[in-house]
Amino acid sequence: MKNKVIKRLIGLSAAGTLSAAVLAGCGNTPSSDAGESTDLLKEIKDRGYIIVGTEGTWSPYTFHDENDDLVGYDVEVAKYIADYIGVDIQYSETVWSSIFASLDAGQIDVVVNGVSYNEERAVKYDFSIPYNYSQYAYLTLADNDELNTLEDAAGKIAANDPTSSIGKYAEDNGATLDEVGEAAQAVSEVKNGRADLTFGTVVGFEDYLNQHPEDREVFKLVITSDPEPNAYIPVVKGNDQLVEIINEALQAAAEDGTLSELAIKYFGVDTTKG
Numbered sequence: 001m002k003n004k005v006i007k008r009l010i011g012l013s014a015a016g017t018l019s020a021a022v023l024a025g026c027g028n029t030p031s032s033d034a035g036e037s038t039d040l041l042k043e044i045k046d047r048g049y050i051i052v053g054t055e056g057t058w059s060p061y062t063f064h065d066e067n068d069d070l071v072g073y074d075v076e077v078a079k080y081i082a083d084y085i086g087v088d089i090q091y092s093e094t095v096w097s098s099i100f101a102s103l104d105a106g107q108i109d110v111v112v113n114g115v116s117y118n119e120e121r122a123v124k125y126d127f128s129i130p131y132n133y134s135q136y137a138y139l140t141l142a143d144n145d146e147l148n149t150l151e152d153a154a155g156k157i158a159a160n161d162p163t164s165s166i167g168k169y170a171e172d173n174g175a176t177l178d179e180v181g182e183a184a185q186a187v188s189e190v191k192n193g194r195a196d197l198t199f200g201t202v203v204g205f206e207d208y209l210n211q212h213p214e215d216r217e218v219f220k221l222v223i224t225s226d227p228e229p230n231a232y233i234p235v236v237k238g239n240d241q242l243v244e245i246i247n248e249a250l251q252a253a254a255e256d257g258t259l260s261e262l263a264i265k266y267f268g269v270d271t272t273k274g
Contacts, residue, residue, distance in 0.1 A: 132229070
């Protein structure tokens with residue numbers, strides 16, 4: 001089956017959201033309003049492909065390689081699920097702050113983008129079983145002697161997306177947000193002294209430092225949590241059959257070793273167990 005990226009939304013503000021007009025113009029017919037009971041799995045099978053929302057800018061989860069092909073851990077997990085269902089896959093790329101608006105409007109069927117579970121999201125969405133685990137951490141300048149523990153982040157400026165679970169984590173731990181939308185911008189804010197730190201995951205930061213080895217002397221990494229589930233697949237409520245088959249696919253991928261292999265491929269370690 002051929003993978004296809006059906007759209008890549010460029011030039012949107014990271015803090016903005018898609019308007020109804022923009023969503024209506026993206027070319028896919030909404031499957032339902034959020035919260036309505038539908039048979040989305042049947043619709044996916046009938047059309048022959050599943051539409052997966054993802055960022056495409058978050059290495060090593062979802063990003064573009066040197067050939068500009070969409071690759072990454074989440075990209076391959078989504079492909080495994082599509083194959084399990086028996087359909088093709090189309091990836092719909094957009095900024096994080098707009099991804100749930102696309103899901104609500106029916107422009108995408110699911111989000112596969114390292115989505116964490118929280119009670120606010122659970123009001124509107126059902127979640128798959130977790131398929132990846134991570135540790136939170138923050139990156140700060142190596143010579144910043146004031147930042148060495150999670151508690152030290154209180155009162156400091158953290159460069160993070162306010163719409164993300166990591167941004168909320170930063171605020172919950174007393175940091176004031178310097179609102180940015182992408183990881184590369186967040187690291188730049190810290191490097192240039194406009195922010196004291198940026199929160200993220202150990203895996204994400206290690207990937208950045210592997211790609212920018214010159215920065216290993218510039219920054220230090222402070223781990224702030226134990227491993228915990230950090231990746232679920234949200235589906236608009238009322239689509240129990242779709243959630244069930246996604247769970248079956250994830251369980252199969254765990255049992256046949258695919259998840260572990262993908263984690264090692266993209267992260268260097270097996271992050272599929274807590």
